Amino acid sequence: MSRWGLLPEDVLAQLRTREWLNAENLRGRLSGDRPFPIRIALKAPTGAQALADLEHFRRFIESWRHWPNPGQVDWQTKKFLQLGEQALPVAVQIDSMPALIAVLGSKAEARKQRWEQLMRPLLSIDARLSTVLIKQLSVLESMAPDDSALLAQLLPQLHRGMGQGAYLRSLPLKGVDTKFVENYHGLIEALADRLHDGSVTERGGLLNWLNCIANPSGWLLVRPLCRQGRDRLAGLPVLQMDTRTLQSYVLPASRILIVENKQSGYALPELDDTIAVFGGGRNTAWMDTEWLKQKSIAYWGDIDSWGLTILSDARRRQPHLQALMMDEVTVLEYRNRMVDEESPQTRLPEYLTEAEQQLFERMQSRHYEKTRLEQERLAPDYIRACLRNWHCL
Numbered sequence: 001m002s003r004w005g006l007l008p009e010d011v012l013a014q015l016r017t018r019e020w021l022n023a024e025n026l027r028g029r030l031s032g033d034r035p036f037p038i039r040i041a042l043k044a045p046t047g048a049q050a051l052a053d054l055e056h057f058r059r060f061i062e063s064w065r066h067w068p069n070p071g072q073v074d075w076q077t078k079k080f081l082q083l084g085e086q087a088l089p090v091a092v093q094i095d096s097m098p099a100l101i102a103v104l105g106s107k108a109e110a111r112k113q114r115w116e117q118l119m120r121p122l123l124s125i126d127a128r129l130s131t132v133l134i135k136q137l138s139v140l141e142s143m144a145p146d147d148s149a150l151l152a153q154l155l156p157q158l159h160r161g162m163g164q165g166a167y168l169r170s171l172p173l174k175g176v177d178t179k180f181v182e183n184y185h186g187l188i189e190a191l192a193d194r195l196h197d198g199s200v201t202e203r204g205g206l207l208n209w210l211n212c213i214a215n216p217s218g219w220l221l222v223r224p225l226c227r228q229g230r231d232r233l234a235g236l237p238v239l240q241m242d243t244r245t246l247q248s249y250v251l252p253a254s255r256i257l258i259v260e261n262k263q264s265g266y267a268l269p270e271l272d273d274t275i276a277v278f279g280g281g282r283n284t285a286w287m288d289t290e291w292l293k294q295k296s297i298a299y300w301g302d303i304d305s306w307g308l309t310i311l312s313d314a315r316r317r318q319p320h321l322q323a324l325m326m327d328e329v330t331v332l333e334y335r336n337r338m339v340d341e342e343s344p345q346t347r348l349p350e351y352l353t354e355a356e357q358q359l360f361e362r363m364q365s366r367h368y369e370k371t372r373l374e375q376e377r378l379a380p381d382y383i384r385a386c387l388r389n390w391h392c393l
Contacts, residue, residue: 004045005060008067011040011092012104020104023138029097030134038094045088047080064089072099117145121152122191132190139187150176151184151191158192160199163212171210218243220280221262222251225271229253246286251275255391256292258321260301260310264375269384271391282310287317297321298390303331304372305344308360312349319351325378325386328359331368337377338370 019025019038028034042064050057067073074091094100101108118140122129133140143151154176163171169178181188185206192209193200203209222239224230230237232252241249253275259265265278280286299314299321301307311323331338348360363371 004043004049005056006040006042007060007063011042014040015094015100015104019100020108027134027137029100030137031131036095036097038100039091040093041091042089044076044078044090047083050080050083050086061086061088064092067092069099069103072103114141118143118148121149122155125152125155126195129191129194132187132194136187136190139184143184147180147184150180151188154181154188155191155195158188158210160196160203160209161211163207163210165211165213167215168207168210168212169215171212214244216242216244218280218283218285220246220283220286221265221278222246223265223268223276223278224253225257225268225274225276226253228273229275243283243286246277247289250291251277251295253295255296255298257324257387258287258297258299258314259375260299260307261375264300267376267380267383269380269387271387274391282306282313284310284314284317287314292318293320298324299326300324300375301326302372302374303359304341304363305346305360306341308352308356308363309345309349311356312351315351322390323353323356324390325375325383326359327355328362330378330382331359331373333382334373334377335368335370338368338373340370341372344371 015038019029025034029036029038042060045057045060064073072092072094073089074093075087076090077085077087079085094103101112115137119130119133122133140148154173157173157176168181171178171181173181189200189206192206196209200206200209206212207214219240219242222233222241223237224233229252233239253273255271255274257268257271257274257276257278258280259268259276259278260281262279265276268276268278277286297318297320299311300323301310303326307326311326315321315323344364346364348357352360362368
């Protein structure tokens with residue numbers, strides 16, 4: 001493309017890239033946040049430029065004389081010393097979305113018709129939904145027409161509190177499956193909020209507005225380490241609980257042992273009046289609960305940058321917890337079993353003790369040559385001795 005004299009194909013390429021295929025700009029044009037007109041300067045040449053490339057100069061003028069909508073092209077008459085008076089196209093202006101679609105051709109027209117097909121059943125409910133549908137245009141375009149019709153069938157059924165404290169999947173809907181509700185959760189939330197004048201947002205989102213509870217997530221394993229604990233948990237040797245349940249359910253033991261990895265949790269010995277919670281990895285969110293403040297808590301994880309970071313985050317939530325087997329004594333005992341951490345994090349965690357901070361920094365500086373000691377590499381007799389010491393405190 002020449003530095004001067006944009007041709008129609010150059011302008012069409014700009015319109016496609018900047019206006020039609022740029023999702024943010026397109027939504028802005030459709031909603032009116034980026035008002036029309038679109039005006040593109042055609043970089044008309046100076047006399048010297050025209051003389052330097054007469055072929056391009058003639059092509060530049062001739063091509064714009066054949067632009068399908070002549071009224072969109074702004075022409076100005078200029079006098080050139082050696083070329084005389086010339087009528088030059090200086091800009092093209094698109095005044096509306098229909099005009100833009102017409103310029104871009106059949107593919108743009110087909111896309112517009114698909115929008116209309118998808119929006120029609122929803123706008124028949126309430127024309128105000130158009131603003132939401134434009135903002136959610138990429139989601140809308142991913143839908144099949146049948147999904148659009150199903151969405152129109154769903155929206156009138158939704159009302160505040162209808163979930164009655166159950167999961168979203170158990171909503172009492174007619175003709176619409178609840179997996180559909182999960183798949184289009186964000187779009188449904190935005191449309192319902194518009195239909196109900198912002199009350200969905202005021203209630204904190206669709207789940208709260210419907211009075212539904214979130215699906216369980218953040219699963220951890222719970223293992224009573226004594227007979228009394230198993231009896232209090234219906235005789236079960238291992239349970240799986242999600243984060244929300246653990247936050248609200250008081251585990252029936254005075255000591256809670258939190259273990260980073262799953263396999264290490266299975267290897268724990270019997271400990272009186274102790275329940276282990278393990279396999280959560282970086283999930284410490286479940287520890288944001290009042291009942292843990294009344295328990296004696298220990299934490300055991302890998303000795304590496306991420307293990308010490310998780311320990312710091314756990315202590316932030318429960319400052320009285322005690323770290324086990326995450327010290328220099330353990331590192332020196334099993335130094336020959338250390339490996340290198342693949343993707344360490346470098347920021348010093350905030351809630352480590354002074355000794356733990358020193359250990360973190362020494363691991364970072366390769367003071368021990370290697371940078372990671374996994375829980376699984378500790379010998380069972382060493383683990384039992386450390387746990388007994390904690391238990392006797």
